[in-house]
Amino acid sequence: xxxxxxxxxxxxxxxxxxxxxxxxxxxxxxxxxxxxxxxxxxxxxxxxxxxxxxxxxxxxxxxxxxxxxxxxxxxxxxxxxxxxxxxxxxxxxxxxxxxxxxxxxxxxxxxxxxxxxxxxxxxxxxxxxxxxxxxxxxxxxxxxxxxxxxxxxxxxxxxxxxxxxxxxxxxxxxxxxxxxxxxxxxxxxxxxxxxxxxxxxxxxxxxxxxxxxxxxxxxxxxxxxxxxxxxxxxxxxxxxxxxxxxxxxxxxxxxxxxxxxxxxxxxxxxxxxxxxxxxxxxxxxxxxxxxxxxxxxxxxxxxxxxxxxxxxxxxxxxxxxxxxxxxxxxxxxx
Numbered sequence: 566x567x568x569x570x571x572x573x574x575x576x577x578x579x580x581x582x583x584x585x586x587x588x589x590x591x592x593x594x595x596x597x598x599x600x601x602x603x604x605x606x607x608x609x610x611x612x613x614x615x616x617x618x619x620x621x622x623x624x625x626x627x628x629x630x631x632x633x634x635x636x637x638x639x640x641x642x643x644x645x646x647x648x649x650x651x652x653x654x655x656x657x658x659x660x661x662x663x664x665x666x667x668x669x670x671x672x673x674x675x676x677x678x679x680x681x682x683x684x685x686x687x688x689x690x691x692x693x694x695x696x697x698x699x700x701x702x703x704x705x706x707x708x709x710x711x712x713x714x715x716x717x718x719x720x721x722x723x724x725x726x727x728x729x730x731x732x733x734x735x736x737x738x739x740x741x742x743x744x745x746x747x748x749x750x751x752x753x754x755x756x757x758x759x760x761x762x763x764x765x766x767x768x769x770x771x772x773x774x775x776x777x778x779x780x781x782x783x784x785x786x787x788x789x790x791x792x793x794x795x796x797x798x799x800x801x802x803x804x805x806x807x808x809x810x811x812x813x814x815x816x817x818x819x820x821x822x823x824x825x826x827x828x829x830x831x832x833x834x835x836x837x838x839x840x841x842x843x844x845x846x847x848x849x850x851x852x853x854x855x856x857x858x859x860x861x862x863x864x865x866x867x868x869x870x871x872x873x874x875x876x877x878x879x880x881x882x883x884x885x886x887x888x889x890x891x892x893x894x895x896x897x898x899x
Contacts, residue, residue, distance in 0.1 A: 572636060573643045573881060574666070575874035576627065578659030579651025579679050580705070581610045583622035584632035586870035588878050593689055595633035596864070596871040599626050609735070609745055616654030623662050630870070641672055643876025648676035648887070649897030650706065656893035664889050675877040680899060681706055681719060683834040685879070686861040686872040688716070691891050694830050694859045699822050701815060703843075704835035705731035705746070707777050708815070709899075710822045713832070716846035716879040723773025730811055731837045733777040737807055740788050751804045752840050758805030760842075763787070765810040773822050778873055780810060789879050805842075812843050816850060823856065832859040839866040 578583040586596040601618040603611075631638060646663035649656055667674040684700045687693060694713075699722070702709045708725040718862065728736075731748055738747020749867050765787070766780045784807055788796065823831060831851070839841065844860055851858045865871055880886075 566696035571642050573645055573877050574641050575870045575877050576659045576663050577646040577647050577870040577873045578619045578655050579647045580655060580868055581615045582868040583619050583626050583753065584868065584870035585627045586874040587630055587634035587636055588874035591878055593871045593874060595630045596869060597626050597630040598869050612652045612654055615652055616658060619655050623658055624871050630696045638670060639796050641670060643673040643675050645675040645677050647679050647873055648891060649663055649894030650679055651895055653895040655895060656895060660893045668889060673886040676891050677876045677899060680870040682876040684711060684713060685716065685876045686834055686865040687832045687859045689865055689871055689875050690862060694832050697828060698830035698832055699727055699826055699828055700832040700834050701899060703730050703760065703815060703837035705729055707737065707775045710773050710818060712826055713792065719868050721773055723818060725775040725777060726770065727776050727778040728781065730777055730815060733781050735809060736781055737784050739832045740785055748837060751808055752842060753844060754801050755805040755808045758801030760805040760809035761804035763801035765807055767810060767814055773818050802899060806840050812846055816846055829856050834861065836867045839863045868897060
């Protein structure tokens with residue numbers, strides 16, 4: 566018998582995390598994530614290996630999410646899944662599984678935009694932002710400033726014209742011989758370093774756009790001129806300095822966006838939102854400009870299915886359902 570409480574299963578498989586979550590009447594009641602450590606060996610995500618791992622993980626992850634929620638699949642009212650953007654092979658695994666399950670249960674399918682889901686992660690736990698607000702969305706694949714008018718109406722104000730800031734963090738870490746993913750390692754070592762020890766060039770883009778290819782090149786040239794012993798000795802200072810430069814590039818544009826939109830409500834989203842220095846500097850700006858700021862809990866910053874679930878929940882309210890012919894879109898427009 567179908568439960569009267571709106572219950573949705575959500576699936577996330579855009580990159581290298583296989584995740585499933587259950588949401589009931591707007592509240593997350595289970596959230597399971599399975600990572601893929603195999604990519605550490607290669608210093609980055611290998612798309613084919615990611616797709617194979619998703620194929621192996623998706624049934625156990627969904628089963629665990631349903632069990633943790635104490636929900637039988639027959640109690641579900643809809644299935645949400647990440648349609649894009651992301652890696653095509655990885656997206657297809659979640660897409661096909663969601664379609665098959667929705668078809669077998671004769672319930673609606675809800676296609677979710679990955680970046681919209683990251684932004685709506687701010688609504689999983691209270692306190693939550695009021696509309697409208699500016700969201701700085703920062704991850705391994707995206708860097709955007711988004712004007713969020715309501716749950717499903719959003720406008721990109723500016724974005725990176727080349728690399729994402731998360732990709733820059735990981736590439737810079739790789740140049741220093743760190744593991745993958747390297748962004749959190751830079752954050753870790755930077756806590757003991759001096760952010761003013763070394764100076765790296767800041768790229769100033771027109772409007773509210775970003776560019777991180779130049780600072781990556783500058784850092785590569787910097788490292789080429791230093792010995793391994795120098796890098797090891799000054800690792801904390803190097804990490805702190807390059808991190809400070811990257812965060813400054815983000816927050817300079819955020820200040821512009823807030824001024825242009827005349828809002829006082831600001832949110833972070835995406836994996837890089839978990840960066841402690843970014844959060845620290847944002848809090849300083851919030852105090853300076855009297856902003857109200859919102860940052861999702863760390864498990865909801867990185868890729869997860871809870872953010873897909875909360876987005877699917879709001880799409881369900883307006884009956885934004887997808888046909889079984891819905892394709893995966895690796896370059897899905899916002």
